[in-house]
Amino acid sequence: MSATPIADLAFLSDRHSCALVDRAGTVEWLCFPRFDGPAVFAHLLDDDAGHWSVRPEAEGTTTRRYAGRSLALETTFRTAEGEFVLTDALGLGPDNDGHRLGTDVPHVLVRRLSCTSGAVDVLVDYRPRPEYGLIVPLLSHLDGGVAARGGADWLVLTLPVAADLHDGRATARIHLEAGDVVHLALQRSTLGDAVPAHVWAQDELAALLDRTLASWESWCSLHQSYDGPWADLVHLSGRVLQGLSYQPSGAVVAAGTTSLPEGVGGERNWDYRYAWVRDASFTMEALWVAACPDEAEDFFGFMTTAGAGGIGPDESLQIMFGVGGEHDLSERTLDHLRGWRDSRPVRVGNGAWAQRQVDVYGELLGAAARLADQLPALDEETRWFLASCADTAAVRWRDRDQGIWEVRGEPQHFLYSKVMCWVALDRAIALAPQLRCEHRVDEWQKVREEIADAVLQQGWSEEAGAFTQYFGSTALDASNLMMPIVGFLPADDPRMLATIDAIADRLTDERGLVYRYRTEEGVDGLAGEEGTFLLCTFWLAQALALAGQVERARAVFEGAASFANDLGLLSEEVDPESGELLGNVPQAFSHIGLVNAAWAIDQAERSGR
Known part of the structure; x- marks a missing residue:
């Protein structure tokens, strides 16, 4: 073993x-x-x-x-x-x-x-x-x-x-x-x-x-200039994210390993050595802070080539690809391997490639908007691809999907997915001149408002006192911390403050680390439990910083960052009982969260809030 x-x-x-x-x-x-x-x-x-x-x-x-x-x-x-x-x-x-x-x-x-x-x-x-x-x-x-x-x-x-x-x-x-x-x-x-x-x-x-x-x-001398708090950790995270990118194509992998478990002895063991649209887009945004993302053009070239065959109002963008742009990532088990601490099965490939997740349009266009200065002369194919992502989000936002956490239970109207479709249209509107799509702005604005109305009316639960995981639910989900981060609502909006506090109070362990959601509620279709998520904990720190609660933000950040190993590396999760790192490593999501939370705290302190 x-x-x-x-x-x-x-x-x-x-x-x-x-x-x-x-x-x-x-x-x-x-x-x-x-x-x-x-x-x-x-x-x-x-x-x-x-x-x-x-x-x-x-x-x-x-x-x-x-x-x-x-x-x-x-x-x-x-x-x-x-x-x-x-x-x-x-x-x-x-x-x-x-x-x-x-x-x-x-x-x-x-x-x-x-x-x-x-x-x-x-x-x-x-x-x-x-x-x-x-x-x-x-x-x-x-x-x-x-x-x-x-x-x-x-x-x-x-x-x-x-x-x-x-x-x-x-x-x-x-x-x-x-x-x-x-x-x-x-x-x-x-x-x-x-x-x-x-x-x-x-x-x-x-x-x-x-x-x-x-x-x-x-x-590093040319690209790493961040000089805010926790600069060493931010710079190391920038190098890790650079190291997780596949130079020949511009793809970015979610982690370097497969099947390191989310719970010791459990079945939540996945192959993360592929290019998720979501993770890779977030990586590009984090590199904007931690290191100049001179690979932005390569990344969007990769996404256009890999994703163009499955995009359009009547199609759905595949959520992940092989590092060479491959589509079929069929999942299989390696039964001859016992797994880390007898955590079986060991998987290669990832069945999530066939899922529908409508949030990916927002993450992709969010990265394009953040990196617009690095994309001064988009080719015609990339402009078409990004505009088609916005058009698809304008149609698909009404669909149920598997959500950011790739649940293997029934699809739902996940709130995060709706918000990210709003982001897709919001950023496409901002990018319209660069995409040469000014003629689509009126329609994009109309749908953006429809999404906002649906989220505010159906995503809020009086019983939970917070925005919840999916329409009609009372369950909390840490992904809703992204609402102020992407600009859907101000962090100091009363509903957002209530959601932040609800997650901090009811979705954390005794160390203050944040769970994605409560696995016992059964939405993900899997047996067993998992650890607390480092990305979600950094999201909490970032949301608190945006709300002007800088001291709380610092405390949450330092609590999460304390689980980095002696080299500064983070995996995906932390075991709530032992405090050990769990999950695939190094985990891009965790290092992305660290970079963005540090930057948000730095900006809040510089603004004197």
């Missing part, structure tokens, strides 16, 4: 794929060559699903940090005999600069061992298991490394010492003395690649790692 605490995981990215490394120097997750590709290491989901550990033979202590302003990890191991630093990164190629990251990558995980004092014996344990642990590959010696063949994968481990090979496993011991530097690497290719994976020279790996660090530093 895999039981690594989610808070122990560090995130590496080359903007094509990602790796997760634990405190002990073990790579527990790695997908090549895309975020949603089959994992080479999936130890997170089963002890037998592959890993690559580098650790001292002797017992000692460990500290870690990100190297400078990068997503390269430095782990320092101290033993009684000596100390060494392990630096891990997914390498960036020579064409990367401060403006663009991930334009040229060799698909190499590089690991530098630098002995800083004394002498240390380091143990290497390499167990590749392609296709989520299904394959035990054939290992063979190479000059300066180890080859692994199995299925579609050709893996080459650069290892400049002799290795013992047995049962699909390579083990080795590296003796280091003060001043010694050794580089290891793992590269993957497929049977048809023109340039197969190969053993790397030590100077090549040194240059690759140095270039990777320099590229991240250059990008």
Whole structure:
């Protein structure tokens, strides 16, 4: 059974794929060559699903940090005999600069061992298991490394010492003395690649790692200028969101992993390695604060290409896509994996791709309005696509849907979905000159008012004393905190203040962390419970800041941010009993919430409210 605490995981990215490394120097997750590709290491989901550990033979202590302003990890191991630093990164190629990251990558995980004092014996344990642990590959010696063949994968481990090979496993011991530097690497290719994976020279790996660090530093210098409260967390969140974007297409994944559960032992285990319209649009808006979103044009180009085949008044925009724009994300279970802490099933693919969620038009047009300055010359296809999103929202807002939380129960008239259709039309009206759609404004304004009237009349519950989850319900839903955030109502409107207070009082745990909704009310069609949602808690902080309650906002923000791990990373949820992080990691939603709440608090303080 895999039981690594989610808070122990560090995130590496080359903007094509990602790796997760634990405190002990073990790579527990790695997908090549895309975020949603089959994992080479999936130890997170089963002890037998592959890993690559580098650790001292002797017992000692460990500290870690990100190297400078990068997503390269430095782990320092101290033993009684000596100390060494392990630096891990997914390498960036020579064409990367401060403006663009991930334009040229060799698909190499590089690991530098630098002995800083004394002498240390380091143990290497390499167990590749392609296709989520299904394959035990054939290992063979190479000059300066180890080859692994199995299925579609050709893996080459650069290892400049002799290795013992047995049962699909390579083990080795590296003796280091003060001043010694050794580089290891793992590269993957497929049977048809023109340039197969190969053993790397030590100077090549040194240059690759140095270039990777320099590229991240250059990008941060050009793009990260936020100077408000919690700047370190905001900047780290900006790098994480950049790291969750897929450079070749402009897509943004919701998280780097699949099937890390929302409740230990439960069935709420989903594959988040895809590009949700909602999450990706929110990411673009958060990057507006945390880092200049120079990828905005790429993102809207991706959305136009991926979504254009299913948009129009008689169609519904698909809510998510593969990182290459794929539509069919059919869900299946990997029954050979036990799951994190026996949380089954382990899923790949996501059945939500076939759901109808009418909020997506508002999130997409909201991002377009926020990033209008980065989109000065929209091409004809993108203008048509965004205008068609508004037209579709003007028709589809009356529909029941599965809502922002992708419930697998019966569709409802979810309030959040109606509000986001209002946002779609509101932002389309503002963008009309840029979209060359001035002739549609009158109709868009008319429907926008119809939506507002319906929300105010049918979304408010006197019994609940708040806006509720769906029309006719008395249940609370944290997504209604978005109403003032998107400008539907002022945060200090009495109805909004009552809703904020109701959520703070009745939809939180003893730590003040916010649930999405009460799972026992059964609307989502799933068994079991889940943790509190970090995004929703940051929404509460943001709404309080907009209402002028800055001290309350600060307290809520700091309560949520305190659950970031030692590197500043957040997953999706927090276990209400143990306080452990739960869910897929790193979670874009959580880092988006952190960025936007920090910015709102900063703006409120600067305005003197």
